[in-house]
Amino acid sequence: MPAPNYTQHLPPGAKVAVAMSGGVDSSTAAALLVEQGYDVFGIMLRLWSEPGREHANRCCTPDAMALAKRIAAQLDIPFYAIDAKDVFHDKVVQYFLDGYTQGVTPNPCLVCNRHIRWEFLLNRALTLGADYMATGHYAQTIRIPGEPVKLLQGIDPKKDQSYVLGALDQAQLQHAIFPVGGYTKPEIRTMAEKFQLPAARIKDSQDLCFLAGTDYPSFLGRHAPQTADPGPIVTTGGEQLGEHQGLAFYTIGQRKGLGIAHSEPLYVLAKQADSNTLVVGTADELGQSALTAGNANWVSGRPESAPFQAMVKIRYTAGLVPGLVTPLDDEHFAVQFDQPVRDITPGQAAVAYHGSEVILSGIIQKAQGKQPQPYQAIRLVK
RNA sequence: UGGGGCGUGGUGCAACGGCAGCACACCGGACUUUGAAUUCGUUGAUCCUGGUUCGAAUCCAGGCGCCCCGG
Numbered sequence: 001m002p003a004p005n006y007t008q009h010l011p012p013g014a015k016v017a018v019a020m021s022g023g024v025d026s027s028t029a030a031a032l033l034v035e036q037g038y039d040v041f042g043i044m045l046r047l048w049s050e051p052g053r054e055h056a057n058r059c060c061t062p063d064a065m066a067l068a069k070r071i072a073a074q075l076d077i078p079f080y081a082i083d084a085k086d087v088f089h090d091k092v093v094q095y096f097l098d099g100y101t102q103g104v105t106p107n108p109c110l111v112c113n114r115h116i117r118w119e120f121l122l123n124r125a126l127t128l129g130a131d132y133m134a135t136g137h138y139a140q141t142i143r144i145p146g147e148p149v150k151l152l153q154g155i156d157p158k159k160d161q162s163y164v165l166g167a168l169d170q171a172q173l174q175h176a177i178f179p180v181g182g183y184t185k186p187e188i189r190t191m192a193e194k195f196q197l198p199a200a201r202i203k204d205s206q207d208l209c210f211l212a213g214t215d216y217p218s219f220l221g222r223h224a225p226q227t228a229d230p231g232p233i234v235t236t237g238g239e240q241l242g243e244h245q246g247l248a249f250y251t252i253g254q255r256k257g258l259g260i261a262h263s264e265p266l267y268v269l270a271k272q273a274d275s276n277t278l279v280v281g282t283a284d285e286l287g288q289s290a291l292t293a294g295n296a297n298w299v300s301g302r303p304e305s306a307p308f309q310a311m312v313k314i315r316y317t318a319g320l321v322p323g324l325v326t327p328l329d330d331e332h333f334a335v336q337f338d339q340p341v342r343d344i345t346p347g348q349a350a351v352a353y354h355g356s357e358v359i360l361s362g363i364i365q366k367a368q369g370k371q372p373q374p375y376q377a378i379r380l381v382k
Numbered sequence: 383u384g385g386g387g388c389g390u391g392g393u394g395c396a397a398c399g400g401c402a403g404c405a406c407a408c409c410g411g412a413c414u415u416u417g418a419a420u421u422c423g424u425u426g427a428u429c430c431u432g433g434u435u436c437g438a439a440u441c442c443a444g445g446c447g448c449c450c451c452g453g
Contacts, residue, residue, distance in 0.1 A: 025415095035437050036403095068440090096416085100417090105416080105418080106416075106417080107416045107417075108416060108417095109415060110416080112415095112416095113445075137415095161415080164416085170409090208416060208417090209415080216416085216417070250417095251417050251418055252417095252418080253417095253418060253419060254417080254418055254419080255418085255419075255420095256407090256408095256418085256419090259392095259405080259407065259408080260393085260406080260407070261393035261394060261405085261406045261407045262393085262394080262405085262406055262407085263394065263395085263405065263406070264405070264406070265405090265406070266406085267419090268418090301438085315416085315417085315419090316414080316415085316416065316417095317413090317414060317416095317418085317419080342419080343418070343419070345417080345418080347416095347417085348416080348417080348418095351402090376426080
């Protein structure tokens, strides 16, 4: 069994709040911390749900809440439920709706981690006397006294979640513990069995919790009906192939759902908000070589000023690709990739790594290079 | 109202007279704490009526529909 890295330089017996969800990872995290002798308590968010659909919210159904409470009781730790409905709606759901309304593809999980879990919830945990807060994220930290806390990828490359934590700052990381990040998912499941946690066999969570079991287009339809604005689907040559139902329902690189029969698969190359046009093309037209990002977060708290080579991830489930990162100003940076990269999508995060260490995170504002030629959208169909 | 061409799943195309196949789309599953991607799989068709033939998407006749030329 690998050494539990997360205990590095943690005071023995420290008081640790565990953000619980009722799932395997956070439950095992809590059990591990209890086993390590920390003074543990459980804490869980009550998040916003669509009125009338509360039972379908995957993050915090009454069932999940009851399960987490039961696990806490089994571990013999206190458990607190924290209401975060309003702040979650204001920060996350609104961000989600605004992003799609503006024509980008937002990642609400990033915002939730930054503003809900690691701000709102962390503050509650500290108020409740905690020294640290733990979550079930597959990520790792390194604490060396006198140095910034480092954020590392989880050991399990298939489960690594450091990408969604790249927006955390030092004030947050100082208090962060990721007990499961030093283990693989199978190891965690095995431990959950060993601890006899009822969550051991529960399927991993997925999809956006607040969508209430529906798909996001129908959620947009209910909460941002103005996004249902049909317009032309055209090729880079300007030929119209069909009609889209609203740019918000598509994202860069998307293949399914275009409804266009063609001799080969077509993918979304670009969304042109000004002309309400969806630009599509073949697989070999995908791929761009550079991006610029905003909302820069230097994890160490110490921004670089010179360009540097790094491995960069442009969406949650993507490989690391090499590129040159160039800081532009306090808020912005650019990345020039060594090779063209598919599906660089405004609204998603670009996260730069040195080895397994997260250096820098930002929100992609635009992709550049090998961009489809600008053209005038022309209606050619009858 | 002369000539020529074409009618096959939702779309675009294949099939020497011999089990109607492919691509795209659609639908479903897997994967995934975002949207996607990827992957596995299921549906689904010979314009109509006759004729020739052991056997017709294929050959013949007629009908219906569409396209091009008739500068």
